[in-house]
Amino acid sequence: MQRHYYISDDLDDLEHVEEELEAAGLSTPQIHVLSHDDAAVAHHTHLNPVEAVLKKDVVYGTEMGAVVGVIGAVLVLVVAQISGWTETVTWVPFLFLSVVVLGFCTWQGGLIGIQEPHHDFKRFQDVLNAGKHVFFVDIDSDQEDVLQRVVSAHPRLEPAGEGAGTPGFVVRGQDKFHDIVQHLP
Numbered sequence: 001m002q003r004h005y006y007i008s009d010d011l012d013d014l015e016h017v018e019e020e021l022e023a024a025g026l027s028t029p030q031i032h033v034l035s036h037d038d039a040a041v042a043h044h045t046h047l048n049p050v051e052a053v054l055k056k057d058v059v060y061g062t063e064m065g066a067v068v069g070v071i072g073a074v075l076v077l078v079v080a081q082i083s084g085w086t087e088t089v090t091w092v093p094f095l096f097l098s099v100v101v102l103g104f105c106t107w108q109g110g111l112i113g114i115q116e117p118h119h120d121f122k123r124f125q126d127v128l129n130a131g132k133h134v135f136f137v138d139i140d141s142d143q144e145d146v147l148q149r150v151v152s153a154h155p156r157l158e159p160a161g162e163g164a165g166t167p168g169f170v171v172r173g174q175d176k177f178h179d180i181v182q183h184l185p
Helices: 011-023 038-043 058-083 085-089 092-113 122-129 141-152 168-182
Strands: 002-008 031-034 133-139 158-164
Touching: 002 011, 002 122, 002 141, 011 031, 011 038, 011 133, 011 141, 058 085, 058 092, 085 092, 122 133, 122 158, 133 141
Parallel strands: none
Antiparallel strands: 002 133, 002 158, 031 133
């Protein structure tokens, strides 16, 4: 999916845009509003805000920490093998140490990531600090015309670029989950 970013200072207008996009066939998980004013976004019940955890780089930081952890764990095992310690002490302490190194690095990566804005949203920090909002839509190529038609009817939306969107299978999974939850007794 392709992500299209727009900037606006009017949450009422963004709510209308979201309603029009959904009426035209886009689903709620495809549409999000990123803002520093979470209370104002919450007052617009039809807007789909970015979840707090996704505003930060926790997932990316955890992934990078895990990569470093795997390298560290392999390094522990290689040093243990090369040094010959495994012949005198056995592999057990080194296996445990490698698991601890992997876990610690993964955890530390998450802690570092929670302190940073999401890497996709860093470019909008000045806009967000100025009190504006970032509206973004993840679309398939066959939905491009719908998006352009709706956006062109809202001149207060300022195009702010494109990027890689959420994978289509994730959006479809969120749609299915939402359908199941709505049909529960």
